[in-house]
Amino acid sequence: MPKALDLTGLKIGCLKVVKRLPKRTDSMGHEWLCYCECGNQYITTTSHLNRKCGVKSCGCYVKELARKQSKKNIENATEETYLIASKKIKETMKKNNELVENTRLSSISSKKLRSDNKSGHRGVAFKDGKWVARISISGKEHYLGSFDQKEEAIVAREKGEELYFKPLIDKYKNKQN
Known part of the structure; x- marks a missing residue:
C-alpha cells in the first residue's frame, strides 16, 4: 500500500x-x-x-x-450606466409583459413580504401611534388611511388591492397566456 x-x-x-x-x-x-x-x-x-x-x-x-x-x-x-442598465431591465420586462402601465405584475401579484416588514402584511405600517395603509401602482402611492387597529389597516389595504391591483392583473393576465 x-x-x-x-x-x-x-x-x-x-x-x-x-x-x-x-x-x-x-x-x-x-x-x-x-x-x-x-x-x-x-x-x-x-x-x-x-x-x-x-x-x-x-x-x-x-x-x-x-x-x-x-x-x-x-x-x-x-448615473449614466445606472440609467442604461435600468432602461434595459425595463425593456426586457415590457417585452415579457412583466412591466405594464409602469407597474411590475409579479410584484402586485405576490404576497411575499419584504425582509424589513414588521406588520406582517404588505402596505401596512405602524407610524406615529397609528396603523397606516398605503398602496403604490403605476409609480404613484395612494394613502388608504390611518387606523387605531392593525386589522382595520389590513382591511383597507385589501380593499385597495381589490380596487387598484385586481383590474390591472385581470387586464394583462389574459395577454400573458
Missing part, C-alpha cells in the same frame, strides 16, 4: 499546512490543519489542497476579491 503524501510545511496559496489530523470515520480523505496568512485556522482535505482550483485560503481571499470588485464597480458606476 502506498504511503500517504505528507503535506506538512507546504504553503499552498495563503495556507501553510501545519499537520495531518487523525483520520475520522466519516471523512473522505486525510484532513490537514492549516493556518491562513490572515491568522485563521483552517481544516481541509488532501484532495482540496492538491487540486489546481482547490482551497487557497480560509475564505478570506475570496471575500477580499469580492470586496475589491465591489469597490471597483462602485467607482466605475455612474
Whole structure:
C-alpha cells in the first residue's frame, strides 16, 4: 500500500499546512490543519489542497476579491450606466409583459413580504401611534388611511388591492397566456 503524501510545511496559496489530523470515520480523505496568512485556522482535505482550483485560503481571499470588485464597480458606476442598465431591465420586462402601465405584475401579484416588514402584511405600517395603509401602482402611492387597529389597516389595504391591483392583473393576465 502506498504511503500517504505528507503535506506538512507546504504553503499552498495563503495556507501553510501545519499537520495531518487523525483520520475520522466519516471523512473522505486525510484532513490537514492549516493556518491562513490572515491568522485563521483552517481544516481541509488532501484532495482540496492538491487540486489546481482547490482551497487557497480560509475564505478570506475570496471575500477580499469580492470586496475589491465591489469597490471597483462602485467607482466605475455612474448615473449614466445606472440609467442604461435600468432602461434595459425595463425593456426586457415590457417585452415579457412583466412591466405594464409602469407597474411590475409579479410584484402586485405576490404576497411575499419584504425582509424589513414588521406588520406582517404588505402596505401596512405602524407610524406615529397609528396603523397606516398605503398602496403604490403605476409609480404613484395612494394613502388608504390611518387606523387605531392593525386589522382595520389590513382591511383597507385589501380593499385597495381589490380596487387598484385586481383590474390591472385581470387586464394583462389574459395577454400573458
